[in-house]
Amino acid sequence: MEQTTCFHCGDNCNDLIIAFNEKSFCCNGCKTVYEIFSENDLTCYYDLQNSPGAIPKEIEGKYDFLSQKNIIEKLTEFNDEVIQITTLYIPHIHCSSCIWILENLNKLNSNITSSQVNFGKKTVRVTYNSTLTSLKEVVLLLSSIGYEPYISLDDFKTGKQNVNRSLIYKLGIAGFAFGNVMFLSFPEYFEVGEFWLEKYKHLFRWLMFAFSLPVVFYAGVDYFISAYKGINSKILNIDVPIAIGIAVLFIRSTIEISFDLGSGFFDSLTGLVFFLLLGKFFQQKTYSFLSFERDYKSYFPIAVTKITSEGNETPIQVYNIKKGDRLLIRNEELIPVDGILINGKARIDYSFVTGESESVSKISGDKLFAGGKQTSGVIEMEALKSVEQSYLTQLWSNDVFNKNKEDGFTNLTNTISKRFTIAVLSIAIIATSFWLYTDASKAMNVFTAVLIIACPCAIALSAPFTFGNLLRIFGKQKFYVKNASVIEQLASINTIIFDKTGTITSNKKSTANYEGESLSHSEEVLLKNTLRGSNHPLSRTLYNILDEHNIISLNHFEEHLGKGIEASHNKDHIKIGSASYVGTTETSVLNTTVHISTNNHYKGKYTFYNSYRKGLSELFNKLKKHYDLVILSGDNEGELENLKKLLPSKTKLIFNQKPDDKLEYIKYHQTEGAKVLMIGDGLNDAGALAQSNVGIAISENINVFSPACDAVLDASKFKHLNTFIRASKSAIKIIKWSFVLSLIYNIIGLYFAVTGQLAPVIAAILMPLSSISIVVFTTITTNILGKKIRLKSNS
């Protein structure tokens, strides 16, 4: 049968096809969005891209908090009596149609003056008239057309975020000065004693001096600061020789032009700073739509519904929740604080918090923990703690979240820089003392020349360009790395720790095995049809696993809450549910099971298992040769046997780990010398991800949030993890080779320097030449590496 896809969202229309205007839709939501667009002449939306839309979600009451003044104040960036401007994050933004429709919001609501999309950040900035419409209406409008904004506790911050553009300014200034200085110094390269040159050279030189001032004192100031900090903490980092180089270049050039000794090295000076900043700029690959610094605030709602003592529902800001408050939690809403269930049918999904794969049922009087998601209907609860004191959020008070991982890590460049600096200084001293004996007038000249030519511009550029390029290549393969230092750390790991639920298992599917007497055909039909009527998650899962059967109408169907379901068709009677309900005793305590009996005769049970990601055992077998592998799970041991079969025998399997336990486990092994790569997905792994040397979050959907980490890996690329680790190792090799290359340039330059024949033109040729050849070398080699990665991950 040919599948019809929805004109609006592109999903398959399964059972139900809604036809409208000769187009088919999968649900009423999609049809409504289409209607809204066609009424307002916005059907261009569908011309730009095929089925670009999303199904609008049920939102009734969800955004009531947006009418509160203090919340509006925090969410708007500009707010006077009439005009309000707000920037909303919309995860669904993914194509040009999205940009188009969102920038035409004023056609749907004329009180919106303008809306501007930032595609990279997936945000829309809306300006509207607050006397005629409101923030709530804007959000509701966006939600009704399938672009629901994501508003979390994280947005509830004071103050605007300042964009740091200083690097662009510095790069601009250095580039500007470099170009002009090159142009002014060009005539003197040829050293012809021409009349005109003699006459104007002083003017030219002082102009170059003027251009180099902002380069040294503004654009290059970071290198001085970093070198000073390095020396203070007794580390000879790469910025020490660079800072010496810049300082010596500037001072010697100034002295030369002041006393008419020569033309100075302003061209090399500005060029050096420009290339260095270019390297920094290139290394800065940012994924503006991803954030690597998230904590629980990004998941938690900004406000929930409180039930006042009079029984009214009012929105309450999450930070204002006090002990004893009555809260109303709707379907799909997150529980913001620890509390006690008062009434309602609670089915809480804690998979994100604890790593348990199944959602749990709670009855009135049970304790609920913050971070769980209600998955069936509306519940009422009483708060026991405030947000910051809740069980889950307390994890963030651990010191590990305030530590900067890069602090304790000496990168490759700084390792070599230590030896390099010492070598250069000794060469300078030896050469100077030699010249002091032979020709004292040249001694100072040689000393400064050595420091100038040895300035490790090319060395400083190798790592930024290699890692910068690799970051882009990884990004294209859906492996989003926070910064260059992460790649370097990734190359040095020796232990890999995996979380179980959501990391090596996929969230979407689970499998079930049947044990017991085989079911006859009519029983299978009955089973399938009974499950069809139930909305319990296990019923839905089992229903999807079972083979397709004819639809029959049941004579009798009844669902017993928390026990099971029974149904009859003609003479047959079926009971599906827990062991006690069906009339047997539970044999497996750890696994989730569903028992079946027909006509009061016990037939058997379905046992549910996690379904593991594709290529899991293949990946583990590849990794086991080089790394210690550990599975650290918050779930129970139910999957132990299954995992043992799948994974290489030396993999350690540890279950029942609380978030703190995971963190401590990694900390302990790090003190034993392990370099740990942690791969997790949920908030329960947040501590472990922060403690590990490299923390990678697995994400089924990059737009959905992942906890604070060093890198985000798309779940579909999970099996290629090994490829990425090996690519990082190759990157280290590339950098080492480019070090060799730049050392050759340095040796050539040093020959001119120690023999006292370093003319500005040689410096001006050598410095850019070495930098450019390093850039070319690293770019070509990393691109070859990238090609290999692409081939492997597409195979």
Added chain:
Amino acid sequence: MSVIYILLSISIIVAIVFFIAFITAVKKGQFDDSYTPSVRMLFDDELVKDSSNTSIKTKKD
């Protein structure tokens, strides 16, 4: 006064004008989002077509 002074000052003034233009562009945030404008520019025609469609329809109504 030699012509070279005039030429030199002109060249530097031109350079500084471009430099100021660059600084103001950065300040206004032109470098913050380098993707969306490239797509947005392609929509200008669609918008014109759309608005004319609207006016025709309202006339008919």
